[in-house]
Amino acid sequence: MTNYAESRRDLDSYLNARVPVIGLRTIEQQRAMRLVREVAAQPRRSAMPFWIYTRATGLRDLRTNATMQDDRSLTGAMEFAAAQFTSRPQATLVLVDPDDLDLDTQFTRHVAELARLADAGGGSVVLITDKPIWSGLQRLGMSIRLDLPDVDEMHATVASFLDDHEGVVPIKWDEQDRRRAAEFLHGVSEAEAINLIATIVSKGSVEKEDVLTVARQKDRIFNDLAGLERVTLSEEDYRVGGLANLRAWLARKHEMMHADLRGTGLRPPRGVLLVGVPGCGKSLSAKAVASEWGLPLYRLDMASIHGKYLGESEGRMREALETADRVAPCVLWIDEIEKGLAGRDDINGVGQRIIGQFLFWLQESRSRAFVVATANEVASLPPELLRKGRFDELFFVDLPDEEDRKEIIELYYRRYVKNEPDPEQVARLVDLSEGFAGADIEAALHEVGAEVLLSGGAESLRPSFVEDTFANTSPLSRTNPERIEEIRSWGRERAVPAGRAPGRPGTGGAAPRTRRVVFMGD
Template identity: 30%
Template sequence: MKEELSILVQAQYPLIYLVTAEEERAESAIAKIAQQQTQHQRVFIWTVTRGFQEYGKAPQTTQHNTVSPEAAIEWVVRQPEAGIFIFKDLHPFISSPAVTRWLRDAIASFKGTEKLILLMSPSLEIPLELEKDIVVLDFPLPDLQDLDEVLRGQLNQTQVKRISLEAREKLLKATLGLTKDEAQKVYRKAYVKAGQLTEQEVEIVLSEKKQLIRRNGILEFIEEDETLAAVGGLEELKHWLTQRSDAFTEKAREYGLPQPKGMLILGVPGCGKSLIAKTTSRLWGLPLLRLDMGRVYDGSMVGRSEANLRNALKTAESISPAILFIDELDKAFAGGAGSGDSDGGTSSRIFGSFLTWMQEKTSPVFVMATANRVERLPGEFLRKGRFDEIFFVDLPTADERQAIFQIHLSKRRSDIGRFDVAQLAKVSDGFSGAEIEQAIIAAMYEAFAQDREFTQLDIIAAIKSTLPLSRTMMEQVTALRDWARQRARTASASVAEYQRLEF
C-alpha cells in the first residue's frame, strides 16, 4: 500500500481516499513518502476542530479560518506551493453539495501543481459525483515487524530482561489483526495481569481479538467445546477434515500444498451440518467466526451494506488463519444475481463482492458454508474452484442413528447399558440427528413430570408421536438427494463406498 501511495503521489493523482482508523501511523507513513519526493512536499492536516495545521510543526501554524470544510478546501486551492493536504474524518460532510463541488473544483485546479488532497477516515463514503476522480486505498494493519517494535517498546518499559524466541513468536502472531495502539494496550494488560510476558499470556492477547470481533457487530466469535466425536456418522466428511488439520501450517507450505479455500455442506435440516462447522474449529485449532448476513444488510444509507461486508471480511482476514462460517447460505444469498429490482441492486452487489473476494483472497480464511435448499443457491456458488469440496449430508443410516443415540444418551446419563440403541435406531428410520435428540428430551420431560427415570419405552413413544421432516417435506428431500447424487460428495462412509463401487 505504501508503495502504491508513493506512486500515486508521484503521478500527481489529485484525490486519494485512505481508509484507516490508525491516524498517527498513517500520518507518519505519508510524511515519509512526502520527504522522499524529488521536491520535498509539505504535509498539512485538517480537522473540524482545529482547521489546518502543518505536520510536525508547533500548534501556532494552525490556520484557524479553515475550520469549515468549504473554507479548508478553498484554502488548499489558493496555496501557491505543492503539498499533501490530509483531511481527517471528512466523510460526514463529503455528501454536502457545497463540499462535493469544492472538491471537484479543487481537482480541476490541481493540474500541474503537484498538490494532493488525501481523505483519511475509518469509514468509506464517496458521493456519486466523485467516483470517477477518487482512488481508494486501505491502510494495512501492522505486520509482524511493526508489532515486534511495539513488543520491544513494551519490554523496555516493563524492564522485562529476557523473553524466549518461541514466546515472542506466539505473542506477535496472537496480536496480528490488532492496531499498534490495541497491541500496546493488550501487552500492557497481559503484563499487569501476569507480571510477565511469556507464551502463557497468549490467551490474554487472544481475548482482545474477541473484543475486536464483538465491536465489529457483524461477525460473531463462536467458542465450541465439542469435538468431532460428538458428531454421529459422517465418517467420509470427518476423514476429509482430519486430513487437512495441518493445512495452514508452514510445513504444508514448504511441502507445496495450497491453502484450502473452503467447503459447502448441503443437506437435510437437522443432520449435523452446523455442528460439523463448529467442531472443525476445535479440530484445526482455528478461531471460528460466524458471518451474520442479516446484519450486513443496512438500508439506512446507500453503500452501507457493501461497506459492512467489506469491513467484516477485512476483520476476518486480519485475524487469519480463521474459519469463516456462513450458516444457511441459501437464505443469505438467495437469488443474489437477479434480485436487484426490489432493493436497488444491493443484493446483487453484495453477492458480487463476496464472490470476488472468495475468488481473489490470498489470506488463510477458510469459508465453511451450509445450505438446505440447493435450488435457491445462485449457480456461481456451485462452480468448480469456488469451494474445495461440496459435501452432501443425508439422513443418518441405521448405524449412524445408533451412534447418534449413544452420543446423546451419554451426554445425559453415565450408564446407558439399559437402552437398546439398535432398536431405537430401527424405530427412528427417517429421523434426523436433531429430531433424535428432541425425542430423547421429550421422553425425559415425560418421565420427569411423573417423578421417575426415563426408559426405552418413553423414547419409543416420543419417536412414534413425531412426524419427521423427511415425511412432511418428502418432495424437497427427494429433489435434494437427486441433485446431490451426481454433483456432490456424500458425507457418510458407507454411502461413499457404495457410490465408488457403482462407478
Template identity: 30%
Template structure:
C-alpha cells in the same frame, strides 16, 4: 516497512505524479497523525506542514469552537490568526480562506484537514468550492492537500474528479507478529509457538492502534492469565472486540468457538485435515506449487450437521469463525447488495486466516437465472462478483458454504476452481445415530449413564431401544432430533427426581434406573423430521442422485445394514415414488 510508512509512500508517490488532492479513508486520528509525521520527516523535510483543526476562540466576547491553523513540528503550535491575516474571517469561511492563502504559498508542503466528513454544512460547502477551484488547475510546486474521511462514500460527488483516494491499510501477519514478539519481550512472557499463531490469526483485521490497546487491556484485566496457553483469556477479549468491530457495518458476525465434538462425517473431516496442513504452511505450499485452499460447499437437510461442521472446522484448525448471513447482504437500493457483499469479502480477507461460514447460501444466490428482469440482473452481478472473488482470492480465508438445497443455484457454482469440493449430508444411519447420541450423552454432566450395569450400560440400552422403536414406526431422526431428545430426557429426569420421594437414590442412580423409560416417553412426544418432511426428504435424495457431490460419511455396505437402515431406505424410496 510498517502500515503507516506504506500509506505515506503511496501518498507521496501519488503527489509527485501530479495529484495534489489526496483523500485517506482512515478511522483513527492517531493513524492520520502517524502518516503525516512520516510525510513531514521523510518527504517534506524543510517545508511547512500545516493542519487546519479546531480550537476555542472568542468572537464578540463569546467563546466558540472554531477552526484554526496549526504548524506540525516536533512540538506542534497553533499559529495566531493575526500572524497569517485571518483574524477577521468568520468561522464558517475560515477553512476555505486558509486553503486560499496557503495552497500555492512558497514553503508550504502539506495542508491537512482531518475528518472532512464532520465539517458543518456551510463550512463544508465553501471549502468544497475552493477545493474544486484549486485542484482542477494542475500546477507544479503547489502544496499537497491531504483530507481524511471515515468512509470514502461520505465524500461529495463533485470532489471525485479532482482527488485521488487511498484506503487505510491494516497490518499484515508479519507486522502483527513483530508487535506480539516485541510485547512478549518487553513483558518477559513465555508463550508457545502454537498459541502465538492463534493470537496472530485472531488479531487479523484490526488497525495498529487497536492491537496495542488489546495487549494493554488484556494485561490490565487478566494479568498473567491473559497469555496463559490453557486459559487463553486474550482470545476471549479479542473475540469481544471483533464483535464490536464487525457491528459497525453489520455484515459479518464473529463466532467464538471452543472445543466442538462432532459425530461421523469421516470423509469431510479427513478433507478438512488435509486443507489445514496446507493453510498452516501456506507460504511453503505455494512455493511448491500448491494452490491456496478455497473452501467447500455442504448441502444437507436441516439438522444434519452442516452448521456444526463449520464450528468444528474453526475449532480443529484453531482459527476464527466468521459468519456471513446472506440475508444481511440484501440492500434496499440499487447496487446496495453487491456493495455489501464486496465489503463483506474484503473484511473477511483482512481477517484471514479464518473460516468464512456462509450460512444458507441459496438465500442470496438462488434464482439468479429467473425472476424479473431487474431482480435477475442484480442477482447475476452478485453471483458473478462472488464467483470471481472465490476463484481469484489468494488469502487463507477458507469458505464453508452451507445450503439446505441447491435448487435454483446457478450451475457455475459447481464448476471446478470454484469450491475445492462439494459435499452432502444424508439422513443418519443407525451407526451414525449411535455416535450422535453418545456425543450428547457422554458430556461430563451426563456421562454417569454410561456406567456398566448387568453387562450393558443404561445409555446403550436406551439407544438400542430408541433405534428399534424408530424403525418400527417409520420415525427417522436427524442429528438435531437426537440432540433434542437427549435434552428433553434430562430435563424430565431432573423434574421427576425433584418431584419424587426417592430420597434413598442419588440423582445419578435415579438417572441410570429411569433413563430408558423416560427416553422412550420423550421420543413418543416429539415429532421427528421424517414425520413432517417426507416430501422434502424425497426431493433432496432425488437431487443427490443427480449431483456429483461427495457424501460426508463413509457409506454402509449392504451386508452391514441393520434393520433401521433398511427401513430408512425403504421409507425414502416410498416417498420418492409419491412425487414421481
C-alpha cells in the same frame, strides 16, 4: 512493496510534481500523519514550509510542532495558509479530517480556491480523510488510498513491539509465531494491533498458545458487524461423531489455515459446502469446526442481505463479505444457502448479481475466512456454485446408520437423562429409530429428559416410556419420504460422502448409508 511504502512513494511523487490537491484516504489518521512527516523530513525538502491542522492542536509546523497562531479554528488556519501561499513558494498545508469534504458546499469551494492559490506558488494542500472528496475539488489534483496494514507491514509492527519488550517479559514466540500473529491481525488498524499485542504482553509473558489468543482477542474489536451475526459458542465441547471422511478432510484444512503460504502460490482454505437431509447435523458442523479450531464463528444471514431498493442487496452483500475479510481468521457459517441465493431468474437480475458477487469473493479472496455453507434443497442450488474451485469440497450428509444412531442415542441419553443407558434398551431404540435424523433422536431424548425431571429422577423412568417416545416420533423420512429420497439420490451421485464408505460391515445389507451426525458431547 507494502501499501504504506507505495503510498509514501506516491505522496513523494505528487509533492515533487507540486500537485495542488492531494487526497489521502484512510481510516488511520495517525499512520497517515506519520507518512506525511516522513516525506516532509527528507533533506531536499528542508527549505519547504509544511503546516498541519487538526481540531485538537490547531495549526502547527509539521516538523517542529510549533504553534503557528493562537486562532485554532479551521477558518483561521485556511486564512493563514492563503496569506502564506501568496508570499512563500512550495508551501504545503495538511488538513486532517475536515468536515463535509464529500459535498459541494461553501467550505469545499473555499478549499478549492485555496488549492488554486497554492498552485500559483508551486504549493499543495493535502487532505487526510476517511470519506470521498467532492469531485469538483478532487479534479484539481490526485488521490492516494492508504489501506490497512498488509501482512508484511503487520509483521514488522508485531516484531518491533516484541523487540522493544525483549528482556522485560519472557517472549517465547519464534519467527513463525510472529508471522502467524501478523496474519491473524490482518484486517485491523496498526493502533488496534498494537493494543492487542500490548494486552498479551501485559499479562507478564508471551507464550506459544497466545498466537491463537490474538485471533480471539481480535474478534472483540468488531461490534455490530454489517450483515454478520456473531455466534457465541457455549463452553460445552462440540464433537463430531462419525463423518470420518469429513473429519479427516477438516483436519488437513486446519493445518492449511495456520500454514505459512508465502512463496507457495497457494491460497488459504476457502470452505466446504454440506448438503443433505434436514436435521442431520450440517449446521452444528459449523459450530464444531469453529470450536475445534479455536476461531470465532460468524453467521451470514442471507435473508437480511436482500433489500427493496435498487442496488441495496448487492451493497449489503459486498459490505458483509468485506467485513468477513476483516474479521478473519474466522469460520463463516451460511445456513441454508440455497434460500439466500434464490431468485436467480428474477426480472431485475438481483439474485444473479448476488450469486456472481459471492462466487467472485469465494474464488478471489485471500483472507482466512473459512466458509461452512449448508443446503437442504439441493435442487435449488445454482450450478455455478457446485463447480470445482468455488468451495474446496462438496460433502453429502446422509441419515445416520445403525452405528451412528447408537452413538447419538448414548450421548443424548447421558446428556438429558443423566444416567448410563442400558445396552439392551439402546439396541431396541436403534431399531425404533430407523429413518431418524440426529435432530429426531435428540428431540425424543429431550422429551425423556423432561419426564425424568418432572417424575423425580432417572430411577422412576419406565423403559416403556422411552421406547414409546421413540415409537411415537414421526421423522421427516416418514412424513415426506419422496423429498428425503430425492435429496439422498442427488447426494449419493454428486457429492463426496461425509461418513463411512457404503457397504461396510454392520450395515446388514441395507441401503447405502454414507452419513453421520454431529452432536454436542459432555
